[in-house]
Amino acid sequence: MFKIYRNLKQFTILIIVGVALMYLSVRANLELPTLMSNIVDKGIIAGDTGYIWKEGGIMLLVSAAGGICAVLASLMASRSALGLGRVLRAKIFTHVENFSLHEFDKFGASTLLTRTTNDVVQVQTSTVLFLTMIANALFTSVGAAFLAYAADPKLTRILYVALPVIAVVIVIAMRLVIPLFGVVQAEIDKITKVVRENLTGIRVIRAFNRIDHEKARFDQANADVTNTYISVNRIMAGLMPLMMLVMNGVTIAIIWFGSERINSGNLTLGPMLAFMQYALQILIAILMLTMLFIQLPRSVAASDRIMAVLETHPEITDAAETRQIDTERGYVAFQDVTFSYDGGEEPALSNISFDAKPGETTAIIGSTGSGKTTLVSLIPRFYEVDSGKVLVDGVDVRELSQEDLRRRIGFVPQKAVLFTGTVADNIRYGKGDATDMEVAHAADVAQAAEFITTMPDGYATMLSEGGLNLSGGQKQRLAMARALVRRPEIYIFDDSFSALDFKTDANLRAALKKETHDATVIIVAQRVGSIMNADRIIVLDEGKVAGIGTHKELMKTCEVYREIVYSQLSEEELA
CATH class of the missing domain: 3.40.50.300 (P-loop containing nucleotide triphosphate hydrolases)
Known part of the structure; x- marks a missing residue:
C-alpha cells in the first residue's frame, strides 16, 4: 500500500503543515487535564473563585486554539487526499491508454472502471484518516502516556494490562477482516460488469425477454457483496463493544485504585482526575486507530488492485531508437507471421505471408474464427506477433513509433x-x-x-x-x-460494410475506389460479392492461408474459397 503514497510527495508541504497543526491541536488537548487538575486542587478545594475563572478562561482559549488547529489540519489532509486521488486517476488512465489489447483482455473493462473510481476513493478515504486520525492518535497516545506516568506512575500499571488486551483483539479482528475486503472489491467488479452488460445490451435483453434473468444475475451479485459486508460488520460489531468494555473497565480500575491512593494520602483528587483523562485519551486514540483499521484492510485491497494496474508493463512499447520511413507509400507485407492469444492452445495465426500494395485492394475472407480481425489488428500493432514480421514500407512495425505507425493508417473496426x-x-x-x-x-x-x-x-x-x-x-x-x-496511406476496413444495403454498398465502394486510388486498401469481408473485384484475395482457414489470388484464380485453385462462394452465390450470379 505504501507504494501508493509515493505520489503524496507532490503534496509534501500540505502534509507537513497538516501534521504540525494536528500536533498543536493534540498539544492543546493534552494541556486540558493538567489545567482541570489545578482547578480542582487549587480552585474548587481551596475555594479560590478567582483562580477558577482564570484557569477556566485559559482552558476555553486552549480548547478554541486546539479546535481551530484540528479544522485546519483536516483541511490540509483533505486537500492532500483529493490531490492524491486526482494524480492516481490520471496515472491509471494514462497507463491504461498505453496497454495493448492483451492487457485489456487480461483485466477487462469493468474492473478497470472500478479500479479507477471506487478503489481510488478507498485510497483517498484512508489517506484522510491516515493524516488526521493516525497523527492525532499517535501524538495523543505518546503524549498522554508520558503525562499519565507523571501524574501517578503506579496507576499506569492498569494500562500495562489493558493495552495488550486491546492489541490482541484488534490483531485477531484484522486477520479476519482483511481477506474479506479483498473479496468485496472483486464482487464490486462483478456488479460493475453486470450493470455494464445490461446497459450496453438492453436491446438484446428486451428482445429475448431476458429481463428477469438479468435481474436475477444482478440480485445474485448484489447479494454476494451484501453478505460479505455483513460478515465484515459482524466482526466489527463485536470489536467495538469489546473496546468499550475495556475502556469502562479501565475507568473503574482507575477510580478503584485511585481512591485507595487518595485515602492513603499518596494522591490528591486533581492528579487522579487528570490521570483518568489521560488514560481515556489513550484509549480513545486506540479507538480512533481501530476505526482506521476498519478502513485500512479495504484500502490495502484497493491499493493492491491499483498497483496491479500501474505495475503492469505494456507489452507494446516504442523501441529505444525508432526508425523513420523515408518514402510514404503504404506498402504492407507479412513475413511468416505467427500469433497466439494468451491461454490459447493453438496459434490464432500461423505462418502468414502476403503483400498488400499501394493502389490495390487486398481482401481477406474466411469462415468465422479463421483469424481475419486478428490479422488486420497486427498492422496497427494492437497486438505483438510471436514470430515473423509485419512490415510497412519495408520497416518492421516494431521499429516504428506507435504514433508514426498509426498516423499512416485509417482503421474502421x-x-x-x-x-x-x-x-x-x-x-x-x-x-x-x-x-x-x-x-x-x-x-x-x-x-x-x-x-x-x-x-x-x-x-x-x-x-x-x-x-x-x-x-x-x-x-x-x-x-x-x-x-x-x-x-492515410493504408485503409483497413474490418467487415465495415455489413450493415449497409446493397445500393449504399455499391455507391460507397465506387466512391472509395476514386478516393483511395493511390493508397493501400485492406478489406475484411464476409460477403463474397463485395470482394470479387479485389486485386488480391487472401483466404484464411483456421488461422492459415488457404489461398491467395484473384477471384478467378481462387475458384480454380482453392477449395475453401469455392465452398464459401457456393454457399453465398448461385450459378446465375457467378456466370
Whole structure:
C-alpha cells in the first residue's frame, strides 16, 4: 500500500503543515487535564473563585486554539487526499491508454472502471484518516502516556494490562477482516460488469425477454457483496463493544485504585482526575486507530488492485531508437507471421505471408474464427506477433513509433464506435485540424452526407453515448468518414460494410475506389460479392492461408474459397 503514497510527495508541504497543526491541536488537548487538575486542587478545594475563572478562561482559549488547529489540519489532509486521488486517476488512465489489447483482455473493462473510481476513493478515504486520525492518535497516545506516568506512575500499571488486551483483539479482528475486503472489491467488479452488460445490451435483453434473468444475475451479485459486508460488520460489531468494555473497565480500575491512593494520602483528587483523562485519551486514540483499521484492510485491497494496474508493463512499447520511413507509400507485407492469444492452445495465426500494395485492394475472407480481425489488428500493432514480421514500407512495425505507425493508417473496426459529441466532432476524431470542407467531403465519400443533412442541426447534431440515436449502417458510415478524413496511406476496413444495403454498398465502394486510388486498401469481408473485384484475395482457414489470388484464380485453385462462394452465390450470379 505504501507504494501508493509515493505520489503524496507532490503534496509534501500540505502534509507537513497538516501534521504540525494536528500536533498543536493534540498539544492543546493534552494541556486540558493538567489545567482541570489545578482547578480542582487549587480552585474548587481551596475555594479560590478567582483562580477558577482564570484557569477556566485559559482552558476555553486552549480548547478554541486546539479546535481551530484540528479544522485546519483536516483541511490540509483533505486537500492532500483529493490531490492524491486526482494524480492516481490520471496515472491509471494514462497507463491504461498505453496497454495493448492483451492487457485489456487480461483485466477487462469493468474492473478497470472500478479500479479507477471506487478503489481510488478507498485510497483517498484512508489517506484522510491516515493524516488526521493516525497523527492525532499517535501524538495523543505518546503524549498522554508520558503525562499519565507523571501524574501517578503506579496507576499506569492498569494500562500495562489493558493495552495488550486491546492489541490482541484488534490483531485477531484484522486477520479476519482483511481477506474479506479483498473479496468485496472483486464482487464490486462483478456488479460493475453486470450493470455494464445490461446497459450496453438492453436491446438484446428486451428482445429475448431476458429481463428477469438479468435481474436475477444482478440480485445474485448484489447479494454476494451484501453478505460479505455483513460478515465484515459482524466482526466489527463485536470489536467495538469489546473496546468499550475495556475502556469502562479501565475507568473503574482507575477510580478503584485511585481512591485507595487518595485515602492513603499518596494522591490528591486533581492528579487522579487528570490521570483518568489521560488514560481515556489513550484509549480513545486506540479507538480512533481501530476505526482506521476498519478502513485500512479495504484500502490495502484497493491499493493492491491499483498497483496491479500501474505495475503492469505494456507489452507494446516504442523501441529505444525508432526508425523513420523515408518514402510514404503504404506498402504492407507479412513475413511468416505467427500469433497466439494468451491461454490459447493453438496459434490464432500461423505462418502468414502476403503483400498488400499501394493502389490495390487486398481482401481477406474466411469462415468465422479463421483469424481475419486478428490479422488486420497486427498492422496497427494492437497486438505483438510471436514470430515473423509485419512490415510497412519495408520497416518492421516494431521499429516504428506507435504514433508514426498509426498516423499512416485509417482503421474502421468491425463494431463502429462513436463518441458523445457532434457529428462533425466524430468525423474530425480522425484528424483534429480537419476543415469543415474536409469533414463534409469525407462524409460525402462515406455516403453519410445524405442522412446527416436531414438531421435537425446537420453536422452540429449531438450524438448520444455510443451513437445510440443512429442506425448500424449510419454508424458504420460515420466510422468510415472518420478514417477517410485523415487521408492515410493504408485503409483497413474490418467487415465495415455489413450493415449497409446493397445500393449504399455499391455507391460507397465506387466512391472509395476514386478516393483511395493511390493508397493501400485492406478489406475484411464476409460477403463474397463485395470482394470479387479485389486485386488480391487472401483466404484464411483456421488461422492459415488457404489461398491467395484473384477471384478467378481462387475458384480454380482453392477449395475453401469455392465452398464459401457456393454457399453465398448461385450459378446465375457467378456466370
